[in-house]
Amino acid sequence: MAQEASSSTSxxxxxxxxxxxxxxxxxxxxxxxxxxxQRLIDDLGDDITIPLHNVFSKxxxxxxxxxxxxxxxxxxxxxxxxxxxxxxDDEVKVLFLAANYLDANKLFEFLSQNIADRLESxxxxxxxxxxxxxxxxxxxxxxKLREERAWSFRGIKEDE
Amino acid sequence: MVMAIxxxxxxxxxxxxxxxxxILTMHHDIIHxxxxxRLDATTLASTAATCSHLRHLCHDxxxxxxxxxxxxxxxxxPTICHVISTFPNGHRSIFSDAFHTLHQYSSYSNDHxxxxxxxxxxxxxxxxxxxxPVFSRIRQTKTEKNMFLSSPLWIEIMEPNELVPMxxxxxxxxxxxIKHLEDNLYLSWILIDPTRKRSMNVSSQxxxxxxxxxxxxxxxxxxxxxxxxETRRATEMVQCMVKVTCCGKVGGExxxxxxxxxxxxxxxxxxxxxxxxxxxxxxxxxxxxxKVGGEGEMKMRFERFLNLVRERREMKFRRKKQWxxxxxxxxxxxxxxxxxxxxx
Numbered sequence: 001m002a003q004e005a006s007s008s009t010s011x012x013x014x015x016x017x018x019x020x021x022x023x024x025x026x027x028x029x030x031x032x033x034x035x036x037x038q039r040l041i042d043d044l045g046d047d048i049t050i051p052l053h054n055v056f057s058k059x060x061x062x063x064x065x066x067x068x069x070x071x072x073x074x075x076x077x078x079x080x081x082x083x084x085x086x087x088x089d090d091e092v093k094v095l096f097l098a099a100n101y102l103d104a105n106k107l108f109e110f111l112s113q114n115i116a117d118r119l120e121s122x123x124x125x126x127x128x129x130x131x132x133x134x135x136x137x138x139x140x141x142x143x144k145l146r147e148e149r150a151w152s153f154r155g156i157k158e159d160e
Numbered sequence: 161m162v163m164a165i166x167x168x169x170x171x172x173x174x175x176x177x178x179x180x181x182x183i184l185t186m187h188h189d190i191i192h193x194x195x196x197x198r199l200d201a202t203t204l205a206s207t208a209a210t211c212s213h214l215r216h217l218c219h220d221x222x223x224x225x226x227x228x229x230x231x232x233x234x235x236x237x238p239t240i241c242h243v244i245s246t247f248p249n250g251h252r253s254i255f256s257d258a259f260h261t262l263h264q265y266s267s268y269s270n271d272h273x274x275x276x277x278x279x280x281x282x283x284x285x286x287x288x289x290x291x292x293p294v295f296s297r298i299r300q301t302k303t304e305k306n307m308f309l310s311s312p313l314w315i316e317i318m319e320p321n322e323l324v325p326m327x328x329x330x331x332x333x334x335x336x337x338i339k340h341l342e343d344n345l346y347l348s349w350i351l352i353d354p355t356r357k358r359s360m361n362v363s364s365q366x367x368x369x370x371x372x373x374x375x376x377x378x379x380x381x382x383x384x385x386x387x388x389x390e391t392r393r394a395t396e397m398v399q400c401m402v403k404v405t406c407c408g409k410v411g412g413e414x415x416x417x418x419x420x421x422x423x424x425x426x427x428x429x430x431x432x433x434x435x436x437x438x439x440x441x442x443x444x445x446x447x448x449x450x451k452v453g454g455e456g457e458m459k460m461r462f463e464r465f466l467n468l469v470r471e472r473r474e475m476k477f478r479r480k481k482q483w484x485x486x487x488x489x490x491x492x493x494x495x496x497x498x499x500x501x502x503x504x
Contacts, residue, residue: 109194112195116203124210131210131211134211149206149209
């Protein structure tokens with residue numbers, strides 16, 4: 001049951017439908033910040049519900065929350081710190097991928113920096129898990145790599 | 161209309177469903193441009209060790225150039241940038257060669273062939289205060305000139321009569337302020353050999369001593385590294401010392417007047433340019449780069465070296481006194497003998 005966007009008020013809202021079928025409202029000015037959504041609006045018109053197949057109901061509200069603050073110019077360092085404070089690494093990753101899909105530049109840059117901060121000083125195994133990759137080096141290659149990056153060891157077990 | 165949606169969606173970076181998100185399904189450029197460029201050197205090194213795909217992405221010299229310039233802003237100077245980019249591993253090799261101070265090692269000069277001096281050495285100096293860079297300079301030193309080789313080794317970073325302000329307040333309470341400087345100042349002196357494409361950090365990184373000059377009241381901040389020289393000589397161990405001389409008025413800012421590098425031997429004398437460069441070359445080629453163990457380790461080594469110099473001086477003085485005493489006795493005996501012979 002698609003909701004029609006209200007076009008009678010001066011602050012226009014756009015309806016967005018997530019990949020799992022939920023519908024969220026967002027102000028037109030906030031939607032403008034997400035280039036993908038804007039392109040869809042340009043092609044489909046702003047009266048219909050915009051389908052976002054690759055964004056889901058878990059992350060879209062968070063993205064909308066960010067851009068609600070952005071259009072009122074209230075994004076501060078404190079807000080950004082609070083925004084990511086309770087998110088675990090997977091949630092940040094999902095938001096990052098969604099922001100990329102939506103071409104939401106400001107959020108994307110912010111999340112890129114947050115990911116870089118989260119990876120800082122972490123062990124190789126941690127970084128592997130984060131990127132979702134497997135170790136495909138031979139033992140000889142691994143020992144050569146260890147030698148090459150011996151300068152970066154902080155003497156913690158994680159570096160092994 | 162359905163085609164329009166499909167075509168728009170197909171031009172975007174595809175990502176899998178939120179439940180199994182792998183960042184690597186994104187286009188390489190995005191990971192490279194947005195995440196890797198933001199990583200510091202240590203994290204970049206760890207990321208390169210995760211898998212071959214990420215290793216390939218991390219081997220871009222621009223990433224390492226960027227993080228090297230953040231760590232040592234002096235490496236942004238075009239001359240140095242160009243020199244380092246000719247190194248086999250580019251800016252990555254600066255990290256493996258100069259991230260850690262040269263570690264003290266025992267003398268090995270007999271085991272290794274003497275190395276010919278390079279035509280030039282480049283010094284890249286960076287001073288950080290409270291974690292922020294406050295001074296960055298480079299200096300190219302021609303090491304083949306006779307004047308350099310025969311004079312005591314001396315590399316001065318600043319121009320004569322130059323003063324560079326630092327955002328460090330000159331405060332009245334001396335002891336506390338000196339401790340504050342010791343805790344918050346950091347200096348790195350990277351010596352680069354453009355011919356052999358190696359480098360090393362000859363600074364203790366944290367100060368080993370901060371003192372006021374007894375006459376001029378200038379602040380002298382010392383950074384020192386002890387290294388092995390030539391065996392069985394006064395240069396068996398030498399001290400590579402960086403001295404930063406600052407002046408200023410109480411309540412105002414500190415101004416840097418001089419930043420220089422000298423080398424001292426165990427007798428407290430200055431090592432010549434020729435011998436000094438020889439020692440530095442051996443250190444650069446064969447020395448170990450290691451994280452200094454524990455707080456105050458470098459300061460301890462500096463103080464130990466000072467004690468060594470003092471002991472050697474005292475021993476020399478004692479020996480001289482003994483020799484003088486002995487000579488006097490011999491002279492007296494000879495005198496008495498002559499008197500006897502002359503019939504007195």
